[in-house]
Amino acid sequence: MEAISDRICCxxxxxxxxxxxxxxxVSDAARSAAPPALAGRGEAGVFLLGLxxxxxxxxxxxxxxxxxxxxxxxxxxxxALTAELRRIPSSNHTRTYLNGVVEAVTGFPDDxxxxxxxxL
Numbered sequence: 001m002e003a004i005s006d007r008i009c010c011x012x013x014x015x016x017x018x019x020x021x022x023x024x025x026v027s028d029a030a031r032s033a034a035p036p037a038l039a040g041r042g043e044a045g046v047f048l049l050g051l052x053x054x055x056x057x058x059x060x061x062x063x064x065x066x067x068x069x070x071x072x073x074x075x076x077x078x079x080a081l082t083a084e085l086r087r088i089p090s091s092n093h094t095r096t097y098l099n100g101v102v103e104a105v106t107g108f109p110d111d112x113x114x115x116x117x118x119x120l
Contacts, residue, residue, distance in 0.1 A: 045072035059097040066100045073108040081105045082116040
């Protein structure tokens with residue numbers, strides 16, 4: 001039975017290239033294509049920020065979401081990603097995820113992230 005979250009995840013990103021979300025998981029194609037596919041779609045950024053909260057305990061699902069958020073260099077994205085750095089304890093299990101969050105944040109313009117990084 002299809003979960004509501006699977007249906008919600010598929011609908012905003014279905015189209016010529018197919019769904020970025022399949023069987024409750026980000027498709028392999030979406031892992032590399034997400035930023036170009038989402039560019040210019042403000043609602044996609046809001047959707048991705050919501051996924052950070054919805055899948056907060058599933059780092060495997062969150063990793064491609066964080067990579068896709070690189071396409072949205074806005075204060076809300078910086079706030080959400082720096083909150084992830086505070087929320088997730090560093091360990092061998094979380095290191096890959098946290099490295100992805102750091103890469104995403106440090107890829108944004110300096111004036112956008114400087115204050116938030118200083119708070120950490």
